[in-house]
Amino acid sequence: MSAHIPITVARGDGIGPEIMDAVLRVLEAAEAGIAPEFIDIGEKVYLAGNSSGIEQSAWDSIRRTKILLKAPITTPQGGGYKSLNVTIRKSLGLFANVRPVQAFNPYVETHYPDMDLVIIRENEEDLYAGIEHRQTHDVTQCLKLITRPGSERIIRYAFEYARNYDRKKVTCMIKDNIMKVTDGLFHDVFDEIRTEYPEIEASQQIIDIGTARVATAPERYDVIVTTNLYGDIISDVVAEVSGSVGMAGSANIGTEVSMFEAIHGSAPDIAGTNRANPSGLLNGALQMLVHIGRPAIAETIHNAWLSTLEAGIHTADIYRPGHSTHLASTDEFSDAIVERLGRVPKRLRPWSIDTSRDTRISVPGYDRQQSTKTLVGVDVFVDWVGDPMSADTIGKGIEKLATAAGGSLKLKMITNRGVKVYPEGFPETFLTDHWRCRLVASDAPDTGASYTPVDPEAIVNLLGAAVEAGIDVIKTENLYLFDGDRGFSLGQGE
Ligand code: NAD
DSSP states (O other), X not given: OOOOEEEEEEOOSTTHHHHHHHHHHHHHHTTOOEEEEEEOOSHHHHHTTOXXXXXXXXXXXHHHHOEEEEOOOOOOSSTTOOOHHHHHHHHTTOOEEEEEEEOOXXXXXXXXXXXXXXXXXXXXXXXGGOOEEEOSSSOEEEOOBOOHHHHHHHHHHHHHHXXXXXXXXXXXXXXXXXXXXXXXXXXXXXXXXXXXXXXXEEEEEEHXXXXXXXXXXXXXXXXXXXXXHHHHHHHHHHHXXXXXXXXXXXXXXXXXXXXXXXXSOOOGGGTTTTOXXXXXXXXXXXXXXXXXXXXXXXXXXXXXXXXXHHTTEEOTTTOOBTTBSEEOOHHHHHHHHXXXXXXXXXXXXXXXXXXXXXXXXXXXXXXXOOOOEEEEEEEEEEEOOOSSOOHHHHHHHHHHHXXXXXXXXXXXXXXXXXEEEETTOOTTSOOOSEEEEEEEETTSOSSSSOOOOOOHHXXXXXXXXXXXXXXXXXXXXXXXXXXXXXXXXXXXXX
């Protein structure tokens, strides 16, 4: 065996230290060839006054070893403590969250004995970019950012994962029937990249029906790739229907650093009782062994773990009379795995990985293709409360403003919460104080979706005239064509 590989280990809070010790015992017995470097993160650090829950020395260790095996931590309630998981993910660019979830029928009770799928979730973008604003008395907004490089990286990662782990299908879940620009980009990128993997079946599904199907027929899925928020929700659905939160592990993969953990939390209700199931963290650690180039050892441990489940040696969370033979403590469970190193399960499907392949998945860097961008208008968002509150009143006001600003822009429409209210809105539409006024070039056609270029100075003049007229502009969004294609959505009813 080559030299021991240094990895950073956080023993965590609650049941963390118990399950981490159990996992390290198994790794050591299997001669995994790792050299743990322990760091303190979490509750102790938060309560010592560090609101991020992690100190500089811990960052230094993680950035040196590039691998973090992390037990769950407790985030103290209230007090402005930041989520350590989000901090680590974002600071270290851990772009892919990989969560394999499987049924272990009949040893772990589930309605879906054949489920065996992997959720690959984009980890940094989407609504989790955390860019939120209150804009008017009535209205708040959260910016959903979906980028081409972010989408390419996660989708390619999903296909590479499928190829490496001999999985047959990749399903992309999005909601591009509604979010045509953002989710539409993710879908387009998926359609581009799938052509590079002809041996893998690729399909897409709208996230709402996708979530329903995952909850009722998870055995239909193999690899699912999706954006951050949908992935967050769907991965919990999947873990729940598999039978126990104590079983699944997850990897957070970056181009430099990666983090491996259990999916569950620190379970303070059973902390210190030697009853926790270490399987989730063990499965995270097995993903780590594959990642650092020790797939054969991961395979040996995985099969010993399956053999332990088959022998009916179960921790309390999965113990069931009839299927279980021994109610095991955390320590007894890990000892049972150690005893079974070298054994292969008889009923559960043995785990195997093609060790001749490079099991560390890497995706190529981003090859930016520049597109030609044409400014064709502007959405001006206005905070306005009328008496009476009428779309016609603000419509006429913005038309007057466009004339006062030199007449090179004209009002095309106004929407309120995305629905067209001017011209020709419905009196039934509920109105807030947040108006999106779409202005385009005066010589653009009045109807339809064709546009003519706009001089940026026309927008500056418009905003200057708005200030003079006392109109409360809260933000603007320029409207662009990219290589002639519309880069903005139409208003509902436009
Ligand atoms: P939890 O996952 O800790 O516990 C939910 C339930 O599942 C509890 O009844 C618990 O006893 C049980 N459970 C969880 N893991 C188990 C295991 N390995 N074996 C047996 N039973 C297990 O969720 P929670 O109670 O909502 O959160 C507790 C704390 O964990 C909170 O402070 C939360 O912020 C934190 N948390 C941390 C992480 C993380 O570090 N990645 C993730 C989720 C929650």
